[in-house]
Amino acid sequence: MKLTLNVWRQKNGGAPGAFKTYEAPHVSPDMSFLEMLDVVNEDLILRGEDPIAFDHDCREGICGMCSLMINGAAHGPVRGVTACQLHMRSFSDGDTITIEPWRAAPFPIIKDLATDRSAFDRIIQSGGFISASTGSAPDANAVQVPKNFADLAMDAAACIGCGACVAACPNASAMLFAGAKIAHLGFLPQGQAERSQRAINMVSQMDAEGFGSCTNIGECSAVCPKEISLDVIARMNRDLIGASLKGVEPTGVVAVPAK
Amino acid sequence: MTGVLTLYRSSIGKKVIMAVTGVVLVGFLIVHMYGNTKMFYGPQVFNDYAAGLRDLGHPIFGHEHLLWVMRVLLLASVVGHIWSATVLTMQSQKSAYARGVTKVKRYEKKQRRTGYAAYTMRFGGVVIFLFIIFHLLNFTFGVAGYSAGEYIGEQGGVYNAYNNVVRGFSHPLVSGFYILAMLALGLHLFHGVWSAFQTLGLNNEKYTGTWRAVAMLVTAIIILPNIFFPIAVMSGIVHL
Numbered sequence: 030m031k032l033t034l035n036v037w038r039q040k041n042g043g044a045p046g047a048f049k050t051y052e053a054p055h056v057s058p059d060m061s062f063l064e065m066l067d068v069v070n071e072d073l074i075l076r077g078e079d080p081i082a083f084d085h086d087c088r089e090g091i092c093g094m095c096s097l098m099i100n101g102a103a104h105g106p107v108r109g110v111t112a113c114q115l116h117m118r119s120f121s122d123g124d125t126i127t128i129e130p131w132r133a134a135p136f137p138i139i140k141d142l143a144t145d146r147s148a149f150d151r152i153i154q155s156g157g158f159i160s161a162s163t164g165s166a167p168d169a170n171a172v173q174v175p176k177n178f179a180d181l182a183m184d185a186a187a188c189i190g191c192g193a194c195v196a197a198c199p200n201a202s203a204m205l206f207a208g209a210k211i212a213h214l215g216f217l218p219q220g221q222a223e224r225s226q227r228a229i230n231m232v233s234q235m236d237a238e239g240f241g242s243c244t245n246i247g248e249c250s251a252v253c254p255k256e257i258s259l260d261v262i263a264r265m266n267r268d269l270i271g272a273s274l275k276g277v278e279p280t281g282v283v284a285v286p287a288k
Numbered sequence: 289m290t291g292v293l294t295l296y297r298s299s300i301g302k303k304v305i306m307a308v309t310g311v312v313l314v315g316f317l318i319v320h321m322y323g324n325t326k327m328f329y330g331p332q333v334f335n336d337y338a339a340g341l342r343d344l345g346h347p348i349f350g351h352e353h354l355l356w357v358m359r360v361l362l363l364a365s366v367v368g369h370i371w372s373a374t375v376l377t378m379q380s381q382k383s384a385y386a387r388g389v390t391k392v393k394r395y396e397k398k399q400r401r402t403g404y405a406a407y408t409m410r411f412g413g414v415v416i417f418l419f420i421i422f423h424l425l426n427f428t429f430g431v432a433g434y435s436a437g438e439y440i441g442e443q444g445g446v447y448n449a450y451n452n453v454v455r456g457f458s459h460p461l462v463s464g465f466y467i468l469a470m471l472a473l474g475l476h477l478f479h480g481v482w483s484a485f486q487t488l489g490l491n492n493e494k495y496t497g498t499w500r501a502v503a504m505l506v507t508a509i510i511i512l513p514n515i516f517f518p519i520a521v522m523s524g525i526v527h528l
């Protein structure tokens with residue numbers, strides 16, 4: 030396949046960026062999207078040019094590092110798939126493909142297509158965990174979890190924290206991510222003790238990071254590689270309303286570094 | 289009480305204000321639509337209804353007392369709704385404001401994969417707001433949309449609402465704007481009513497179809513009759 034790429038290049042967060050056009054003449058339909066970029070980069074290095082910076086790690090859809098806006102869609106045209114698992118056969122010979130970084134003010138650009146998503150880490154840090162004493166290993170099934178709750182918790186836990194939901198959202202809201210994390214722990218017995226505090230803390234951190242506010246549009250769920258449902262947002266809302274009215278105050282909001 | 293304040297400080301709390309005030313306004317619109325249908329029974333019934341509104345809750349409430357309670361409640365709802373919408377819109381635009389340092393727009397167009405109504409909430413809201421202002425100037429105060437002498441205010445406890453509605457809707461521009469505003473309101477309600485269930489945490493995949501149907505039904509109940517009133521006047525079904 031022969032493709033033309035329209036790639037966002039930006040030296041660093043402070044420098045102005047622009048689209049640059051590259052030819053990719055020898056693309057196999059069996060390559061993944063990231064392999065295609067690797068080939069383009071090797072060519073750039075041979076020519077002594079700066080390779081295109083993009084985030085990646087596992088390349089099997091589980092780490093959440095890859096983060097490409099492909100033709101205006103987060104993770105590209107195929108539903109339920111990360112950019113690393115997207116294959117070039119999803120495109121046609123002769124296509125022009127526009128590749129951009131995630132777009133949201135709380136995700137500043139580091140370089141080219143790589144953005145700083147530590148805002149998500151701080152949201153987790155503010156409450157996305159369970160404080161449990163770590164004694165000797167408990168017996169299996171000592172804590173009973175009903176099957177349907179286990180399934181729902183697992184569905185929510187599938188979130189890999191990639192940030193596609195923010196990138197796709199017209200409000201650049203992080204509610205699908207935060208909702209998934211809150212629902213994941215909130216469905217499990219081990220998560221009950223801190224459930225109210227968790228909702229208050231994570232939502233406060235999300236607001237402090239400057240993410241936008243959800244208007245229930247649903248673009249997030251439509252691009253989410255793990256197809257997290259909008260249900261988790263309704264559940265987060267319910268947890269937050271309950272926790273606030275119980276008088277729970279935010280604690281442990283993590284300082285947001287100046288951008 | 290501090291709990292309410294904690295809730296208010298979060299973005300989700302402001303959404304809750306929008307949902308609750310929105311539901312109050314939806315309730316008002318249903319009652320208002322029902323009141324309007326009295327125009328089909330002729331001037332006497334319609335004008336008596338206008339007068340009756342002033343004595344709502346009589347004899348427990350004095351003349352216009354309950355009416356004022358409702359007016360204050362409605363005004364508070366409209367203000368709370370628009371205030372929250374504005375604050376949240378500003379927060380979202382700041383977050384979504386992704387421009388390069390050169391101030392050039394950084395991005396190509398984003399793909400849209402979901403319905404249309406959700407995208408028109410802010411624009412639709414502004415149209416509805418302008419409509420509310422015009423609507424009050426027009427039917428309530430009689431200072432806009434009439435030729436000289438058409439509007440008749442209160443005459444010693446007698447209301448001429450019927451005359452004012454028929455004369456008002458005889459102007460094609462007034463009727464046209466009214467119908468357009470109702471279409472905007474329809475889109476707003478279709479997304480908004482479903483959205484309120486989601487915001488209040490009452491939605492999940494099992495119920496979402498039901499809430500969509502409820503939103504559709506509420507929208508139809510409010511919008512279809514409301515659009516029919518100006519059409520009824522212009523086609524002569526309702527006349528002086």
Ligand code: HEM
Binds near residue numbers: 243309370481484485
């Ligand atoms: C006066 C001008 C108005 C403006 C500027 C406005 C604006 C908005 C905006 C921006 C939203 C948020 C969209 C979303 O979250 O999905 C919204 C939601 C809503 N609006 Fe309005 N609106 C107005 C009037 C009304 C009226 C008159 C009603 C009632 C009939 C109404 C009912 C609702 C409802 C029920 C919601 C859903 C709340 C939620 O998302 O939970 N709005 N409005």
Ligand code: SF4
Binds near residue numbers: 189191254255
């Ligand atoms: S909710 Fe989906 S899109 Fe958002 S961070 Fe998690 S996996 Fe990525």
Ligand code: FES
Binds near residue numbers: 084085112114
């Ligand atoms: S590189 Fe790990 S999810 Fe794509």
